[in-house]
Amino acid sequence: ETGVTQTPRHLVMGMTNKKSLKCEQHLGHNAMYWYKQSAKKPLELMFVYSLEERVENNSVPSRFSPECPNSSHLFLHLHTLQPEDSALYLCASSPMGRNNEQFFGPGTRLTVL
Amino acid sequence: GIQVEQSPPDLILQEGANSTLRCNFSDSVNNLQWFHQNPWGQLINLFYIPSGTKQNGRLSATTVATERYSLLYISSSQTTDSGVYFCAVGDTGFQKLVFGTGTRLLVSP
Numbered sequence A: 001e002t003g004v005t006q007t008p009r010h011l012v013m014g015m016t017n018k019k020s021l022k023c024e025q026h027l028g029h030n031a032m033y034w035y036k037q038s039a040k041k042p043l044e045l046m047f048v049y050s051l052e053e054r055v056e057n058n059s060v061p062s063r064f065s066p067e068c069p070n071s072s073h074l075f076l077h078l079h080t081l082q083p084e085d086s087a088l089y090l091c092a093s094s095p096m097g098r099n100n101e102q103f104f105g106p107g108t109r110l111t112v113l
Numbered sequence B: 001g002i003q004v005e006q007s008p009p010d011l012i013l014q015e016g017a018n019s020t021l022r023c024n025f026s027d028s029v030n031n032l033q034w035f036h037q038n039p040w041g042q043l044i045n046l047f048y049i050p051s052g053t054k055q056n057g058r059l060s061a062t063t064v065a066t067e068r069y070s071l072l073y074i075s076s077s078q079t080t081d082s083g084v085y086f087c088a089v090g091d092t093g094f095q096k097l098v099f100g101t102g103t104r105l106l107v108s109p
Helices: none
Strands: A004-007 A010-013 A018-025 A031-037 A044-050 A053-057 A064-070 A073-079 A087-094 A108-112 B004-007 B010-014 B019-025 B032-037 B043-048 B052-056 B059-064 B069-074 B083-090 B097-099 B103-108
Touching: A004 A087, A010 A018, A018 A031, A018 A087, A031 A073, A044 A064, A044 A073, A044 B097, A053 A064, B004 B083, B010 B019, B019 B032, B019 B083, B019 B103, B032 B069, B043 B052, B043 B059, B069 B083
Parallel strands: A010 A108, B010 B103
Antiparallel strands: A004 A018, A018 A073, A031 A044, A031 A087, A044 A053, A064 A073, A087 A108, B004 B019, B019 B069, B032 B043, B032 B083, B052 B059, B059 B069, B083 B097, B083 B103
């Protein structure tokens, strides 16, 4: 595997389910990100981790819970979601530092029924 | 926070035509990237260009940081160039990318 991978690619869940999205980067980076792309809003940052420590939480509801066990893996745990949470969830990684290029995974398309 | 505007919002071209996409931003930036989003949602890196000019095949980009804009040039467009082009800039926060609303390009044969 190369670059940034995400699983699953598609997910359909009910509002009472609990599921997790997984991201893995094979680029030797040490910063990882979750972004959300909704149908009617621009791509927006959800979380940033640097060296496995959360450094930014962009006012995301607590029904989204990130986890970064090491610099190569990032999870987004989902519980009691709402239909308006249906979106494309994109993971990215970069070298640590303010001016570095970010690389994105293919995304997980989530539908909440 | 920083604002990013892209124009035009939509663009339809015949194969072989040239085009220029524009990105304006409201404050100084330390990072600017151009992406192409394919129909499956994947964001493909085109350029990392906080300033200056770069070229990659039929694509080139120029960022004039002092005037707060960047341009993406597509020459001899092909149907595979269709998709949404995003400009994203680094905000003053820790490595946060702020995205524009994109330019949707359709290249017809």
